[in-house]
Amino acid sequence: MTIKKADVVLSSKTVFTGCKNIPEPALIAIRDNRIIAVGEEHDLKQYIGQDTVIHDFGDKLIMPGFHDNHLHIMMGALAMDSVNLFDARSEEEAVDMVHDYAKARPDDPWIIGFQWDSSYWDDKRFPSRSSIDRIIPDRPVLLFHAEGHYTWANSKALEVAGITRDTEDPPFGSIEKGVNGEPTGILIEGASGLATNKAFDLPKAKKEKLMQRFLKEAARFGVTSVNDLFGTNTNKKLQDFELFREFEEKEQLTVRIHLYPPLDGDLKKAKQLREQYDSEKLRVSGLKQFIDGVITSYTAYMLEPYADHPEKQGEPTFSPDTIKKWAAEADKEGFSIRFHAIGDGAIHLALDAFETAQKNNGPRDSRHSIEHVEVIHPDDISRFKELGVVASMQPDHFALSERGVYTSKIGDQREKYVFVINTLKKSGAKLAFGTDFPIDILNPMQQIYRAVTRIDSSGSDVWHPEERITLSEALHAYTHGSAFATFRENELGTLEAGKLADITVLDRNLFKVPEEDILDVKPVFTMVDGQVVFSEELVSK
Incomplete structure (x- = not known):
C-alpha cells in the first residue's frame, strides 16, 4: 500500500x-x-x-x-477596544482613566469601559454617575464591572437609555436609586440591557474589525477552539452568527466556534439555528441560560442568606418550574444545556433541572454543564458524576475578586466550598476550563497558573491548597475536557492520528x-x- x-x-x-x-x-x-x-x-x-x-x-x-470552554466573542472583542479599569484603585482614578481614553477617542459616540472593581478601592463603595458627569457631561459613558453583571453609567448614558427616577426595574435587574429617588448610575443585571441596547448598536464594519482583532488574539494565545455562550440580554445586540459565517465563507475563520444561543423555551428557533450552523468550524452545540448572577452584587442565588446582608439571598433568574420545564423540553430534543450557576442555590437548582430532564426523558449522554460552580453545597458535589454533568470552570476567577470582600459575603462555612476544582475532579466530575472572556483575558496561562497554585487575589496566599490540581490535569481540562463538553473528543483535544x-x-x-x-x-x-x-x-x- x-x-x-x-x-x-x-x-x-x-x-x-x-x-x-x-x-x-x-x-x-x-x-x-x-x-x-x-x-x-x-x-x-x-x-x-x-x-x-x-x-x-x-x-x-x-x-x-487550547479550547476555551466558555467565552463571549463579540463582547470580548469590544472590551479589547475599550478602556480597561482593573488597575484603578479608587473612583477618582477610574474616572481619570476614562477621561484620558475619551480624549484619545473624540469621535466615539459612546465611551465604553470594562473591569472596574470597587472591592479593591479603599472605601469599597459603588461609584456614582456624578463623578463621570464632572468630566464627561456630553457623551454617554458605560463602564462594566469586572464580573460583567452590573454597569456604571453617567447621566448622558441614562438619558439616552431613557432611564429616569420613574423607570421600573426590568426582570432580574435593578436600577440603583439614591435617597432622593434619582438613579445613581449603577445598573444591575438586566437593567444594564437598557443602556447596552443603545451602546452596542454597532455598524457592521465595526463588528468586522472587532472580529478580526479577536481572531488575531486567539491565535496569539494558542486558542484553536472556543465555545461562544449566550451572554444575557445586555449583549444581544453584539451577537452576530451570520458575521461568523461570512468569515468562514471567506476562509478567514481561524478558530473553531461552537455556538450556544439562549435556552428560552423557543425550541423552534433553536432547532433552526442548529440546522443552519453545522460545519466543522461553526456550529450550534447547545443552549445556555442564566440561573443567577454573581456574589459581589448579591444576585447569586444562595440556599441561605448572605452572611453580611441576612435580608438578601439572591433569586433565580426564572422560576424553578420554568427552568426545569425548559431544560426537560430541550433535553428531549437532544440539546446540551449549559446553566450559569454561581451560588449554591443556583447550582442545586441546575442539578435538579438536569435530574428532572433525565427522569422525564430517560438517561442519555447529554453532557449538560454548569458554568462557574463558585460556591457549592457539599451534598451536591457527587451529583455531577451521578448525572453526567460537566463542571465548566475558570480557575483564575477566584483571584479576580478581592478575597476578603468576597468571603465576607458568603461567610466562613460556605467559604470552605469555593471553587472546589480538585474535589469535583476526585468525585468523578468532568472538568472543562475556559476564561469567560472578557471577564478574564484570553490567555490560557492565567487559568493554568491559578489551577495549579491556588494563589489568591493577594498574589501570595494559597486559597485552599487541597484544591490544587496537577499541570497535566489542568492542560487536559483545557483541551480534551472542553472537546468532551462539546461532543468533539473524537476530533479534538488530543494529538492522535485521525x-x-x-x-x-x-x-x-x-x-x-x-x-x-x-x-x-x-x-x-x-x-x-x-x-x-x-x-x-x-x-x-
Missing part, C-alpha cells in the same frame, strides 16, 4: 499529546487538515516526502490547541517551568485545521 506523504511534520523533544500525563519526544505528521501519524522519528520517516515541510521545535512544548490538526507550540517545556513562571510562558506557533495562523518563532529544516 502506498503511504500518503505528509504536508507538514512537527517535531519536538517534548510533545504533550494528552494521551499521557507527561510529554515525550515525538513527530506529528499532518496531511490536509488532519493528523495522520504521531510517533518516533524512525516510525514516521515513511510519511516524509520531497515536498514535506518539517518544523523542528527543539525542546519547545507541542500540545493540542484528529483535526489544531495544535499549539509553547516557547518552553511547561512541565519544567517553576510554577511562578507559568504566566511568562507564551505560544510561538498556532495551527488550526492544518494551517498556520500564528508563528512567532519557527525553525524549519
Whole structure:
C-alpha cells in the first residue's frame, strides 16, 4: 500500500499529546487538515516526502490547541477596544482613566469601559454617575464591572437609555436609586440591557474589525477552539452568527466556534439555528441560560442568606418550574444545556433541572454543564458524576475578586466550598476550563497558573491548597475536557492520528517551568485545521 506523504511534520523533544500525563519526544505528521501519524522519528520517516515541510521545535512544548470552554466573542472583542479599569484603585482614578481614553477617542459616540472593581478601592463603595458627569457631561459613558453583571453609567448614558427616577426595574435587574429617588448610575443585571441596547448598536464594519482583532488574539494565545455562550440580554445586540459565517465563507475563520444561543423555551428557533450552523468550524452545540448572577452584587442565588446582608439571598433568574420545564423540553430534543450557576442555590437548582430532564426523558449522554460552580453545597458535589454533568470552570476567577470582600459575603462555612476544582475532579466530575472572556483575558496561562497554585487575589496566599490540581490535569481540562463538553473528543483535544490538526507550540517545556513562571510562558506557533495562523518563532529544516 502506498503511504500518503505528509504536508507538514512537527517535531519536538517534548510533545504533550494528552494521551499521557507527561510529554515525550515525538513527530506529528499532518496531511490536509488532519493528523495522520504521531510517533518516533524512525516510525514516521515513511510519511516524509520531497515536498514535506518539517518544523523542528527543539525542546519547545507541542500540545493540542487550547479550547476555551466558555467565552463571549463579540463582547470580548469590544472590551479589547475599550478602556480597561482593573488597575484603578479608587473612583477618582477610574474616572481619570476614562477621561484620558475619551480624549484619545473624540469621535466615539459612546465611551465604553470594562473591569472596574470597587472591592479593591479603599472605601469599597459603588461609584456614582456624578463623578463621570464632572468630566464627561456630553457623551454617554458605560463602564462594566469586572464580573460583567452590573454597569456604571453617567447621566448622558441614562438619558439616552431613557432611564429616569420613574423607570421600573426590568426582570432580574435593578436600577440603583439614591435617597432622593434619582438613579445613581449603577445598573444591575438586566437593567444594564437598557443602556447596552443603545451602546452596542454597532455598524457592521465595526463588528468586522472587532472580529478580526479577536481572531488575531486567539491565535496569539494558542486558542484553536472556543465555545461562544449566550451572554444575557445586555449583549444581544453584539451577537452576530451570520458575521461568523461570512468569515468562514471567506476562509478567514481561524478558530473553531461552537455556538450556544439562549435556552428560552423557543425550541423552534433553536432547532433552526442548529440546522443552519453545522460545519466543522461553526456550529450550534447547545443552549445556555442564566440561573443567577454573581456574589459581589448579591444576585447569586444562595440556599441561605448572605452572611453580611441576612435580608438578601439572591433569586433565580426564572422560576424553578420554568427552568426545569425548559431544560426537560430541550433535553428531549437532544440539546446540551449549559446553566450559569454561581451560588449554591443556583447550582442545586441546575442539578435538579438536569435530574428532572433525565427522569422525564430517560438517561442519555447529554453532557449538560454548569458554568462557574463558585460556591457549592457539599451534598451536591457527587451529583455531577451521578448525572453526567460537566463542571465548566475558570480557575483564575477566584483571584479576580478581592478575597476578603468576597468571603465576607458568603461567610466562613460556605467559604470552605469555593471553587472546589480538585474535589469535583476526585468525585468523578468532568472538568472543562475556559476564561469567560472578557471577564478574564484570553490567555490560557492565567487559568493554568491559578489551577495549579491556588494563589489568591493577594498574589501570595494559597486559597485552599487541597484544591490544587496537577499541570497535566489542568492542560487536559483545557483541551480534551472542553472537546468532551462539546461532543468533539473524537476530533479534538488530543494529538492522535485521525484528529483535526489544531495544535499549539509553547516557547518552553511547561512541565519544567517553576510554577511562578507559568504566566511568562507564551505560544510561538498556532495551527488550526492544518494551517498556520500564528508563528512567532519557527525553525524549519
